[in-house]
Amino acid sequence: MPEMNTATLPDMVFAVLFFFMVTTTMRTETVMVRLNLPTASEVVKLERKSLITYINIGPPMDYRLGTGTQMQLNDRFADIADIQDYITQERASLSEADQPFMTVSIKADEETRMSYISDVKQALRQAYALRISYSARRSQ
Amino acid sequence: MARKRKKRKVMPLNGAALADISFLFLIFFLLTATMDVDSGLPRQLPRPVQEDVSMEIERRNMFVVMVNRYDQIQVTNMHVGEIYENTDEIFGTSTKASLKDKVKEFVLNESNLGTLPALEEQDFGDPIGVQLTTGNTRVISLQNDATTSYRAYMVVQNELVRAFNELRQDASRRFFNTNYDELTTAQREQIDRFLPQRISEAEPRDFSGGR
Numbered sequence: 624m625p626e627m628n629t630a631t632l633p634d635m636v637f638a639v640l641f642f643f644m645v646t647t648t649m650r651t652e653t654v655m656v657r658l659n660l661p662t663a664s665e666v667v668k669l670e671r672k673s674l675i676t677y678i679n680i681g682p683p684m685d686y687r688l689g690t691g692t693q694m695q696l697n698d699r700f701a702d703i704a705d706i707q708d709y710i711t712q713e714r715a716s717l718s719e720a721d722q723p724f725m726t727v728s729i730k731a732d733e734e735t736r737m738s739y740i741s742d743v744k745q746a747l748r749q750a751y752a753l754r755i756s757y758s759a760r761r762s763q
Numbered sequence: 764m765a766r767k768r769k770k771r772k773v774m775p776l777n778g779a780a781l782a783d784i785s786f787l788f789l790i791f792f793l794l795t796a797t798m799d800v801d802s803g804l805p806r807q808l809p810r811p812v813q814e815d816v817s818m819e820i821e822r823r824n825m826f827v828v829m830v831n832r833y834d835q836i837q838v839t840n841m842h843v844g845e846i847y848e849n850t851d852e853i854f855g856t857s858t859k860a861s862l863k864d865k866v867k868e869f870v871l872n873e874s875n876l877g878t879l880p881a882l883e884e885q886d887f888g889d890p891i892g893v894q895l896t897t898g899n900t901r902v903i904s905l906q907n908d909a910t911t912s913y914r915a916y917m918v919v920q921n922e923l924v925r926a927f928n929e930l931r932q933d934a935s936r937r938f939f940n941t942n943y944d945e946l947t948t949a950q951r952e953q954i955d956r957f958l959p960q961r962i963s964e965a966e967p968r969d970f971s972g973g974r
Contacts, residue, residue: 629779629782633781633784633785636782636785636786639789640785640788640789643789643793644792661913661914661918663803663920663921663924664921664925665921665924665928666802666803666804667802667803667804667805668800668801668802669801669802669803669805675801677801728801728803729803731913733912733917734912734913734914735912735913736909736910736911736912736913737830737907737909737910737911737912737916738910741907741909744808744964747808748808748809748811749811751810751811752808753808753809753810754807754808755805755806755807755808756801756803756804756805756806757806757917757920759802759917760802
């Protein structure tokens with residue numbers, strides 16, 4: 624039996640590889656807070672990653688910064704008061720057609736006190752970012 | 764260097780391993796790309812209001828779930844009250860019915876009790892037709908203290924969503940004879956209109972002074 628010519632196989636695989644490399648948007652943002660997400664069974668997957676804005680809440684990774692709850696927006700720690708600007712900025716980066724579908728994913732450590740979460744929620748309401756998602760791990 | 768170069772034929776490179784290497788890369792990217800899928804419980808926040816608008820809601824239409832600083836959960840409505848000592852008990856114990864079942868009982872009010880939300884007739888279109896529903900009257904209110912842990916809050920939040928998901932699944936079985944997941948978007952909207960998920964997340968009240 625004549626041997627099959629596999630010389631083009633690497634080319635094909637490379638083509639697929641490049642496709643994946645281009646289409647996957649690797650998040651370069653490093654998480655600066657410890658996130659031990661709560662578990663929930665009724666979670667739904669968030670589609671269209673480009674529409675999602677993340678807010679990370681938890682104790683800082685760096686122990687020198689203490690154990691108090693901190694919030695990370697983009698690549699820096701921020702206050703509740705910064706949320707409005709952050710949302711405005713993130714919304715502006717979306718196309719006009721996508722703006723109503725912007726979703727804010729609240730990724731909060733499960734030990735966070737609700738007063739902090741509530742403050743964040745109130746700030747989001749003021750910024751008219753009304754579609755939110757409480758990020759959680761799937762259980763069961 | 765006057766050695767005479769002998770014309771040699773270039774050995775063909777063995778490309779068999781190249782495919783393996785690129786496959787390895789491919790698998791690496793495939794795995795890393797799908798790893799960071801974010802999932803969560805979606806919620807719609809109410810619009811900001813300038814001044815406090817108070818709403819008169821009949822007591823029978825209210826279902827209040829309160830989570831306190833010790834992660835104890837208190838359920839009150841006109842029909843039945845319950846205190847769950849911790850987040851494990853809301854799944855039901857030998858003496859206490861689960862939170863999910865209480866929510867379902869509240870939402871459906873199957874035996875038209877005066878202590879459960881008022882039923883109204885509403886047309887939902889074929890094949891659901893005219894049904895008695897509590898959709899426009901009932902309010903489920905989730906309240907928490909300033910120092911309630913996010914974990915407990917999410918457990919309760921999840922149970923409320925689960926109650927509605929199961930009710931919708933039942934309705935879907937009953938009217939469309941299939942699972943809720945397999946419905947078309949229009950059918951799903953019909954079911955959602957029949958069983959709207961009205962959960963109000965109250966502004967937090969500071970019962971314990973934030974300690």
